[in-house]
Amino acid sequence: MNSQFALQSLILRTAAHFLLPLLLIFSVFLLLRGHNEPGGGFIAGLVAASAVALYMFALDIRSAKRVLRFEPRDLLGWGLLFGVISGVPAVFVGQPFFTSQWLELTLPVLGELKVGTPLLFDVGVYLVVIGAVLLILLSLAEAED
Amino acid sequence: MRLEVALPVIIPLFFGALTLILWRWRLAQRVTTVAGTGLMLLSALWLLAATWQDGILVMHMGNWQAPFGIVLVSDLLGAIMVVLAGISGFATAVYSLTSMSRRHEAFGYYPLLHLLLAGVNGAFLTGDIFNLYVWFEVMLVASFALLILGGERAQMEGAIKYVTLNLVSSAMLLSAIGLLYGLTGTLNMADIADKLSYAEDPGIITVIAMLFLVSFGIKAGAFPFFFWLPASYHTPQVAVSALFAALLTKVGVYALFRVFTLMFTQDVDYTHEILLWVAAATMLTGVLGAAAQYEFRRILSFHIISQIGYMIMGLALFTPLAIVGGVFYIMHHIIVKANLFLVSGLVYRLKGTYELKELGGMYRSHPMLAILFLIPALSLAGIPPLSGFFAKFILIRAGVEAEAWWIVGVALLVGLLTLYSMIKIWAEVFWKAQPEEYADRPAHGSAGSGVLYLTIGGMAALTVFIGLGAEPVYRIADAAAHQLLNPSLYIDAVLGER
Numbered sequence: 279m280n281s282q283f284a285l286q287s288l289i290l291r292t293a294a295h296f297l298l299p300l301l302l303i304f305s306v307f308l309l310l311r312g313h314n315e316p317g318g319g320f321i322a323g324l325v326a327a328s329a330v331a332l333y334m335f336a337l338d339i340r341s342a343k344r345v346l347r348f349e350p351r352d353l354l355g356w357g358l359l360f361g362v363i364s365g366v367p368a369v370f371v372g373q374p375f376f377t378s379q380w381l382e383l384t385l386p387v388l389g390e391l392k393v394g395t396p397l398l399f400d401v402g403v404y405l406v407v408i409g410a411v412l413l414i415l416l417s418l419a420e421a422e423d
Numbered sequence: 424m425r426l427e428v429a430l431p432v433i434i435p436l437f438f439g440a441l442t443l444i445l446w447r448w449r450l451a452q453r454v455t456t457v458a459g460t461g462l463m464l465l466s467a468l469w470l471l472a473a474t475w476q477d478g479i480l481v482m483h484m485g486n487w488q489a490p491f492g493i494v495l496v497s498d499l500l501g502a503i504m505v506v507l508a509g510i511s512g513f514a515t516a517v518y519s520l521t522s523m524s525r526r527h528e529a530f531g532y533y534p535l536l537h538l539l540l541a542g543v544n545g546a547f548l549t550g551d552i553f554n555l556y557v558w559f560e561v562m563l564v565a566s567f568a569l570l571i572l573g574g575e576r577a578q579m580e581g582a583i584k585y586v587t588l589n590l591v592s593s594a595m596l597l598s599a600i601g602l603l604y605g606l607t608g609t610l611n612m613a614d615i616a617d618k619l620s621y622a623e624d625p626g627i628i629t630v631i632a633m634l635f636l637v638s639f640g641i642k643a644g645a646f647p648f649f650f651w652l653p654a655s656y657h658t659p660q661v662a663v664s665a666l667f668a669a670l671l672t673k674v675g676v677y678a679l680f681r682v683f684t685l686m687f688t689q690d691v692d693y694t695h696e697i698l699l700w701v702a703a704a705t706m707l708t709g710v711l712g713a714a715a716q717y718e719f720r721r722i723l724s725f726h727i728i729s730q731i732g733y734m735i736m737g738l739a740l741f742t743p744l745a746i747v748g749g750v751f752y753i754m755h756h757i758i759v760k761a762n763l764f765l766v767s768g769l770v771y772r773l774k775g776t777y778e779l780k781e782l783g784g785m786y787r788s789h790p791m792l793a794i795l796f797l798i799p800a801l802s803l804a805g806i807p808p809l810s811g812f813f814a815k816f817i818l819i820r821a822g823v824e825a826e827a828w829w830i831v832g833v834a835l836l837v838g839l840l841t842l843y844s845m846i847k848i849w850a851e852v853f854w855k856a857q858p859e860e861y862a863d864r865p866a867h868g869s870a871g872s873g874v875l876y877l878t879i880g881g882m883a884a885l886t887v888f889i890g891l892g893a894e895p896v897y898r899i900a901d902a903a904a905h906q907l908l909n910p911s912l913y914i915d916a917v918l919g920e921r
Binding site: 356365366374 | 426429433436437439440441442443444446482483484485486534
């Protein structure tokens, strides 16, 4: 069933099961640290997409789709929508579109937390990148079949 | 902070994302598309009204002040263009309700339509030269995909020429922007204009101006870079053709108007003289090319080129009246040209072909359509009292006042030849009897063509309105030209009074 890929490596297949969650967690880490340090939505999206891509190469397309759960196209749409929406809150406080708005929260365990619209924008980019890369990759892999 | 400046860009982006999410539900996509383009048109009208009342409006995106942040600027020319984009976008969306097949919709027609409109509006409103390049790319990416929607062989062939030339043009645009940035150290158009006015070396500025001329000339379909246009515009779905014909080349023309009135006015004798020659050659080659064609949409495509020549002529003469004429011409042209393509689509739907020699007898069978064709066709040729007459009249009057006799001669001759082309279509499609052997082509018939008639009729009514109500339209064009010829208005609005 995965005749399209010549690699039938047991090592890769076993490793992929462990690497997938690790890479996904790492991508979220990159996404969150991206505001002030190297990282951000784009690179995090690439890492997450490559995690699924690795899974696809190690197993097959069907399991990759199952593990992704969402249609890549939907991720793309939601990502774009988040990106646009993140610009809107500024308007309600009388500032131009895309002016960043911050909310300071004091949480019991984590302490002080700053949440703002740039994070929403970054999540949007994250989803768009995952969606776009996987849409291309899965379509190509399916065309190979 | 003026909200309305950003809305015509934000709305299509938002609805584009929404249609992407609604991918699986065809009806929902259609409803959101019509609602989205309708809202965009309303926001564009709001913007025009606000700009008319309060002068040039500026929004500093993300609250980063110019010249460092990216600004959206709406002067009257930009606002007019956004309104025209809204009208043609809305008309296309309504027209697509019937004309677009399920298969083409499934390729992502609606998200791409919104993306294209976002790119077009962004290009019209941005006040940053690099951002202009980005919006051009957004528009091009969407247009590549729309052009090959359906994936037929002829479409691929047209798209390859289209993509290649537009990539060359984009590369040239990018290098011109790089040089300009090296020279002035800024990307904000108002700031560039301000810095160039004290620049010491006009030679290098003229070189950069010519790079801009070539790259925008390719995008506008001006002589000698127009050949991608007739090679590709007759291949996609007709609603896409109509939208392309209405907007894409006009973004190039808009960009020429913007940079050659705001930034490159140091050496008008040289740069605008070249523009004038380009205009004449564009008019002539376009109309002569059309005379040799016998396919409905190809004739119309060649006529886009000759009409672009008129607009550039207005810019090149560079007198107040000529600029008014150019702006008026753009307004008239976008509506008329989109409508002619929409008519060709309806003819195709009824008869199953675009070839003139296979068509015929439409006047007898569809008199209503014949009249709806005549309105934009005669307007294009410049017959009074339709919009095209006033557009040409203003330009030719400007030419006479500037004593540029030869360009006046060319413009008049091209007008005559345009009439010839339109009469050719009229005689072949509507007047002569249809040849027997082509009478039984498979076609959709007239089922569901009510929406199409409605769109075409609405656009034709606008043409008549611009013709009969030329006075208010002229006043808007006049005010737009006044702003274009006084760059300090634009510069002060963006950078603040200094």
